[in-house]
Amino acid sequence: MAKLSKYWTLLIIFLVAVIVISGLVIWAKYHQSQPIEISIYSSQEMQAGEIYVSGDVNNPGFYPSKSGDTVDNIIRAAGGTTTDADFNGLKLYIPKVGEEETPQKVNINRAEVWLLQALPGIGEVRAQAIIDYRQQNGRFNNTNELTKVEGIGTTTLEKIKHLITVAD
Numbered sequence: 001m002a003k004l005s006k007y008w009t010l011l012i013i014f015l016v017a018v019i020v021i022s023g024l025v026i027w028a029k030y031h032q033s034q035p036i037e038i039s040i041y042s043s044q045e046m047q048a049g050e051i052y053v054s055g056d057v058n059n060p061g062f063y064p065s066k067s068g069d070t071v072d073n074i075i076r077a078a079g080g081t082t083t084d085a086d087f088n089g090l091k092l093y094i095p096k097v098g099e100e101e102t103p104q105k106v107n108i109n110r111a112e113v114w115l116l117q118a119l120p121g122i123g124e125v126r127a128q129a130i131i132d133y134r135q136q137n138g139r140f141n142n143t144n145e146l147t148k149v150e151g152i153g154t155t156t157l158e159k160i161k162h163l164i165t166v167a168d
Contacts, residue, residue, distance in 0.1 A: 052167060053078040056085035061142025061166050078142075105165040108146060109139040119163055121156045140166045 051074055054060040058079030065074065071090070075081060106115055108130060116127035126149070133149045134140065143164050146152050 056082040059142045059144050105163055107167055108164050109166055119160045121159050126151050
């Protein structure tokens with residue numbers, strides 16, 4: 001009888017431990033803070049079949065979409081979310097025709113030298129390097145590609161990430 005009681009005690013302790021650990025894992029996975037914004041632009045503002053994803057995703061930018069894509073597919077295309085992503089704050093924004101997104105950001109695919117120089121940490125040399133890179137390699141698909149430009153590292157990118165876009 002004591003042996004049977006010992007097994008029940010061990011089983012209960014094991015089950016409680018599994019429940020507590022599972023709860024902590026779920027809480028850590030879904031306890032987020034920053035919203036992810038997905039903007040769908042009309043075909044007049046961008047190529048048809050593309051969605052712009054920004055916020056706490058690993059690679060913000062334009063991603064191709066097709067009928068039947070889910071939000072999960074779009075987020076995965078953007079490299080997944082960061083650890084701070086808030087799925088409770090997920091936003092889907094569809095602008096009116098002619099409406100500009102606010103706040104206005106510097107489009108690194110179109111900006112001239114003088115506008116790029118207005119960004120923190122980007123002087124004349126780095127601004128010209130961005131334009132040269134763009135001319136040699138084509139448009140940037142996401143803002144993280146800016147680190148491929150000579151003289152721009154992750155520190156500089158973090159300073160300006162909230163000020164730039166790759167919207168066409």
